[in-house]
Amino acid sequence: MSCSTLLRLVCLGVLTWVLVACGGVSFRVAKDVAAPRSVAVLPLGGKADPGARTLARALLVERLRGRGLQVVAIDFVDRVLAEQGWLTDPERFDPKALPLPKVREVLAVDAVLVGHDLDESRFNILLLRRHAFGGTIGLRNGTESAWWSANHVASLLGGLLLMSGQVISEIRAQIVHGSSMATLGLVDTYVEDVAETVPVQKQVDGSPGSNVSLTEVRAERTAVPTAGLERIVVKANASPGATLTFDLDPRRTAIPMAGRAGVFVGAQDVPVGSVRRVRVAARGPFGGDPVAAEVELR
Numbered sequence: 118m119s120c121s122t123l124l125r126l127v128c129l130g131v132l133t134w135v136l137v138a139c140g141g142v143s144f145r146v147a148k149d150v151a152a153p154r155s156v157a158v159l160p161l162g163g164k165a166d167p168g169a170r171t172l173a174r175a176l177l178v179e180r181l182r183g184r185g186l187q188v189v190a191i192d193f194v195d196r197v198l199a200e201q202g203w204l205t206d207p208e209r210f211d212p213k214a215l216p217l218p219k220v221r222e223v224l225a226v227d228a229v230l231v232g233h234d235l236d237e238s239r240f241n242i243l244l245l246r247r248h249a250f251g252g253t254i255g256l257r258n259g260t261e262s263a264w265w266s267a268n269h270v271a272s273l274l275g276g277l278l279l280m281s282g283q284v285i286s287e288i289r290a291q292i293v294h295g296s297s298m299a300t301l302g303l304v305d306t307y308v309e310d311v312a313e314t315v316p317v318q319k320q321v322d323g324s325p326g327s328n329v330s331l332t333e334v335r336a337e338r339t340a341v342p343t344a345g346l347e348r349i350v351v352k353a354n355a356s357p358g359a360t361l362t363f364d365l366d367p368r369r370t371a372i373p374m375a376g377r378a379g380v381f382v383g384a385q386d387v388p389v390g391s392v393r394r395v396r397v398a399a400r401g402p403f404g405g406d407p408v409a410a411e412v413e414l415r
Contacts, residue, residue, distance in 0.1 A: 144267035144314040152264055152318060153227035155403070156181060156256060157189040159198070159220070160210040163235030163252050167208045168297075169304050170235055176308040177230065177254075185318035189226055193360050193402040197223055221259035225358065225402075228256045228264060237300060248273045250303040254311060267314055271307035273299065329356045329401035331408045336363075336395040337415045341386055349392055349414065351383045355399045364396040371398075 158178050161170040178188050198204035201223060203215055212231045221229050235252030251270030255263040334353040341348045351363045351374065361374040361381045374383035374397075393414055398407040 142267055142269040142310050142314050144265065144269075144311070145263075146265050146314075146316055147263060150258060150262050150264040151227075152316065153186065153256060153258065154318065155187040155189070155226040156228045156230055157194050157221075157224045157226045158191065158230040159194065159212055159215070159232070160204065160207055161232035161235050161252070161254070162210055162212045163233060165235045165237045165250065165252070166300070169237060169250065169300055170232075172301065173232070173235065173304050173308055176305060177232075177312065180308055180312035181230070181315065184312065184315045185320050186315075187403050189224060189402045190360065190400065190404040193358065193400075194224060196360065217257055218259040221257075228258045230254060230256050237303070246274070248299055248303065250300065250307050256315075265315055267311040269307060269311050271303050271310060273303065329359045329399050329405075329408050331355050331359075331361075331397065331399040331410055334395075334397050334410045334412050335415075336412050343386070345389055346386045347389045348384055348386050349395065351395055351397060353381050353397050353399070353410075354379055355381055356401065358402040359399045360402070361397060361399050363398070365392045 158174055158181070161174050163170060165173075175191065178191060181188050195204060195207075198220075201220075203220065204210065212233055215231075217229060217231070221227075232252060232254035235250075237248075237250045239248040240246065249270050249272035251268075251272075253266070253268045255266030257263045332354045334351075336349060336351045339348045339350055349365060353361060353374070355361055355376070357379045359376070359379075359381075361376060361383070362371045363374060363383055363385075364370040365372070365385060365387060369385065369387070372383055372385050374381040376382070394411055395414060396409060396411045398409045400407045
């Protein structure tokens with residue numbers, strides 16, 4: 118047997134293994150678990166780059182909304198997790214360590230999406246290449262039971278032997294292989310593939326985010342030790358679970374406010390006399406259009 122024939126047989130074996138590893142989405146929908154109406158997407162765990170996991174999480178929020186589920190805004194989820202001491206290092210977040218019943222209760226949702234073992238892999242063997250992104254995710258009701266779960270790996274295949282006669286195109290692909298652009302495409306493909314297996318739920322009339330209230334907005338100036346500066350203190354009452362921010366001017370916007378039991382407070386140091394009005398915006402945990410109010414500084 119010639120060396121070229123042996124090489125082709127080995128490559129064929131590698132290609133067969135790669136294709137087997139690139140099957141469709143493996144998913145399960147439990148008939149004995151009630152379908153959730155409201156869900157929260159937790160930070161995704163795994164060895165994949167934090168940026169890729171963050172993108173996958175944001176895409177999952179949008180795709181789940183497209184399947185008829187009410188999905189809590191990510192900033193609200195992260196704020197609650199941080200307040201409870203469950204989110205200390207986002208890059209090393211481990212959803213397996215969370216007390217899921219308590220998490221679901223605090224977030225006031227029917228289920229939480231938990232993703233773990235998300236990983237990105239790539240290799241070049243015998244002129245064949247594979248770049249993949251995948252992992253396991255599931256919508257859990259706070260116990261070990263999952264209404265829906267899926268395991269999938271999205272991948273890109275290539276190689277000079279697979280694209281005979283297109284050497285230049287393949288060389289360009291090798292350059293892109295493993296780049297952030299290729300990763301982003303794989304993440305999008307992964308999320309799209311798994312989201313398509315989530316049963317579509319009947320849409321609920323009205324936007325849950327439109328029910329947020331914002332009252333008793335006030336702002337005042339206070340002195341600070343630093344010469345030439347003053348502190349703007351902003352207070353407001355809003356629906357429990359809302360996320361509040363305030364704007365001082367076009368350059369200082371979306372400054373977060375901390376809240377507990379519906380009472381929110383925020384502060385920012387600015388040059389004396391540089392701010393006259395304050396705009397406060399409140400968003401419900403499910404997003405939607407914000408409720409806003411403006412007040413004069415006292």
